[in-house]
């Protein structure tokens with residue numbers, strides 16, 4: 156008897172942090188169960204060079220491999236005009252929405268030749284749920300941030316009422332709302348401790364701007380999906396995951412950690428040569444001696460902050476690998492690479508620290524974290540970075556910058572005891588982290604907090620066990636697949 160064949164279709168927000176784990180999950184699903192193949196519908200944002208390099212590399216890789224994952228680059232659409240949006244998230248949401256006719260056409264075409272078993276939307280592509288509903292295709296959410304933040308999103312409509320009565324608009328230029336009473340704390344079920352308001356994402360703190368409405372609207376639509384796949388694992392976030400299993404919410408499937416172990420090696424333009432020289436330098440360092448600093452695919456810090464870091468690093472005396480990216484030029488751009496990084500660092504810094512450390516641009520983070528010379532990671536606390544760090548057993552010192560990273564930092568330090576704090580509430584426009592503050596954080600990361608280091612080591616082995624046969628994430632993926640396939644077997648729908 157011929158084997159049933161199922162096609163899973165994915166539509167991801169065009170950012171590295173969402174797209175890369177979606178691609179990896181598609182591979183993971185098709186490897187786990189040979190009945191599945193997957194198609195990713197790719198949205199191209201012209202300004203996002205790094206994302207576009209990545210998506211181009213996917214098409215090339217797919218044509219050379221035995222993979223069961225295909226990529227369809229959707230036709231380009233007219234971008235929203237500046238009068239239509241206030242924030243980059245507002246722009247991205249409108250831009251995604253404009254792809255609906257193309258998404259519908261692509262899925263209908265696929266469905267005419269194969270059995271489309273599921274459409275996976277992500278954190279910010281929930282408007283595509285309309286298409287799944289039109290075509291009668293079961294719709295799931297793939298969530299590339301932690302379960303704790305998923306719970307926050309579910310709780311946002313209720314929180315909105317609290318924000319409306321207990322907060323006022325700030326008169327500072329940040330435009331953030333501030334609590335009327337400085338002692339106010341927020342209760343979010345996926346966090347076991349009350350959340351200080353300073354942990355809220357900047358989009359939520361700008362309550363009358365389009366980014367906040369995007370959050371609310373997407374959060375509302377998560378409940379219209381049949382199930383939610385989260386890139387996390389039960390042993391890492393037990394409280395958050397358990398508190399999500401309440402009636403009324405779609406079932407949650409923690410299937411992680413799903414990582415791109417090859418990292419940017421395949422696709423980033425800063426060719427293999429430059430990355431190889433970084434790895435050669437790491438090879439020459441003593442085991443567990445280097446601190447690695449990196450602030451994500453969209454992270455960049457301004458000159459005065461870079462100078463404080465440089466002074467702090469120099470004073471600390473630790474060996475370092477420091478990834479610096481040039482601040483983005485426009486609202487929609489991503490950070491670029493400095494042509495002359497020396498100009499933004501204190502005079503003579505590179506000469507004085509030659510041999511002790513390296514300053515670089517985009518770096519193959521996963522490859523670096525896997526190196527035995529790395530002892531600690533100063534991270535912006537993007538969820539992929541946290542998972543990569545846990546996987547390689549490298550403790551993090553928290554320095555959040557954007558998105559939900561303040562909350563991730565809070566979870567890591569205050570809830571899970573898996574990180575040490577440099578700052579939990581840093582964001583664009585915050586007071587500088589001065590050299591002494593960084594130096595203190597580095598000492599805690601590199602030479603203190605044995606309990607944190609022991610927990611990170613333990614979580615490293617749990618992260619690997621979760622994916623093994625009968626591990627928690629393996630079982631969760633199996634039950635997701637059972638759910639999808641039994642729905643298909645019971646369905647009479649013909650597309």
Ligand code: UDP
Nearest residue numbers: 172451452453517518519520537538539540
């Ligand atoms: N990354 C990298 N090199 C860099 C910066 C980032 O390889 O110089 C990778 C990192 O390994 C991670 C991803 O980009 O997989 C960033 O995802 P994350 O969720 O940590 O943060 P985001 O960039 O979405 O804020």
